[in-house]
Amino acid sequence: AQKITQTQPGMFVQEKEAVTLDCTYDTSDQSYGLFWYKQPSSGEMIFLIYQGSYDEQNATEGRYSLNFQKARKSANLVISASQLGDSAMYFCAMREPSSGSARQLTFGSGTQLTVLP
Amino acid sequence: NAGVTQTPKFQVLKTGQSMTLQCAQDMNHNSMYWYRQDPGMGLRLIYYSASEGTTDKGEVPNGYNVSRLNKREFSLRLESAAPSQTSVYFCASSTGLAATYEQYFGPGTRLTVT
Numbered sequence: 001a002q003k004i005t006q007t008q009p010g011m012f013v014q015e016k017e018a019v020t021l022d023c024t025y026d027t028s029d030q031s032y033g034l035f036w037y038k039q040p041s042s043g044e045m046i047f048l049i050y051q052g053s054y055d056e057q058n059a060t061e062g063r064y065s066l067n068f069q070k071a072r073k074s075a076n077l078v079i080s081a082s083q084l085g086d087s088a089m090y091f092c093a094m095r096e097p098s099s100g101s102a103r104q105l106t107f108g109s110g111t112q113l114t115v116l117p
Numbered sequence: 118n119a120g121v122t123q124t125p126k127f128q129v130l131k132t133g134q135s136m137t138l139q140c141a142q143d144m145n146h147n148s149m150y151w152y153r154q155d156p157g158m159g160l161r162l163i164y165y166s167a168s169e170g171t172t173d174k175g176e177v178p179n180g181y182n183v184s185r186l187n188k189r190e191f192s193l194r195l196e197s198a199a200p201s202q203t204s205v206y207f208c209a210s211s212t213g214l215a216a217t218y219e220q221y222f223g224p225g226t227r228l229t230v231t
Contacts (some may be wrong), residue, residue, distance in 0.1 A: 029216070031216060031217070032216050033216045033217045033218070033219070035219055035220075037222075042224075043205065043224065043225050043227070044222065044223075044224045044225060045160075045207060045209075045222035045225070046222075047219050047220070047221055047222070050217075050219050052217050091159075095215075095216035095217070095218070095220075096216050097216055100175075101167075101173065101214070102150070102162060102165040102167075102173065102175055102214060103214050103215065103216045104150065104152075104162040104165065104175060104176070105152075105160065105162075105209075105220055107159040107160050108159070109159060110159075
């Protein structure tokens with residue numbers, strides 16, 4: 001079974017509008033971390049936002065917020081007031097103890113977001 | 118703060134050649150990682166170093182070796198490059214191995230083996 005599922009290979013949004021990128025995850029661990037990364041066409045991986053499994057509040061970082069629904073195992077990224085520079089590939093990722101001693105990040109397949117002027 | 122830096126940015130090797138990818142971080146992080154990113158396969162962990170002086174295999178270690186030179190630097194060596202190692206290589210670092218710590222990535226090295 002996929003650990004991280006991103007069901008939207010591509011998304012379009014109009015500039016200045018909000019957009020939600022979906023992410024569901026699968027883990028039996030109680031303590032885990034959920035992360036979103038942005039990968040622009042230049043190739044670097046940029047950390048955006050983090051949500052801990054025990055955090056009761058949804059994480060927010062500027063225009064990014066994470067809609068965390070633990071019972072549904074979803075961690076959707078919401079980008080408010082989209083900008084042209086938000087056009088990029090977005091990856092949802094998880095760290096969990098059962099992934100091994102490295103607790104390496106397990107990534108989803110990504111969502112390519114295009115912001116239209 | 119430069120964050121995580123990697124050299125080189127691009128490299129073309131012939132099959133059988135060797136090379137070392139360099140990585141350094143200035144965030145005083147304990148843990149460092151090497152991933153490869155292949156189309157359609159996401160990022161996969163090659164090796165990691167929990168702390169200075171330790172290294173361990175990740176998911177896809179065959180054909181690679183690593184050295185944690187000091188707390189700042191973590192290098193990845195390809196002893197005899199193969200076309201299957203054509204990929205984008207990312208170095209990352211984090212405060213530690215706990216699942217709650219985010220990882221910060223370098224800009225990547227795009228490697229082509231012909």
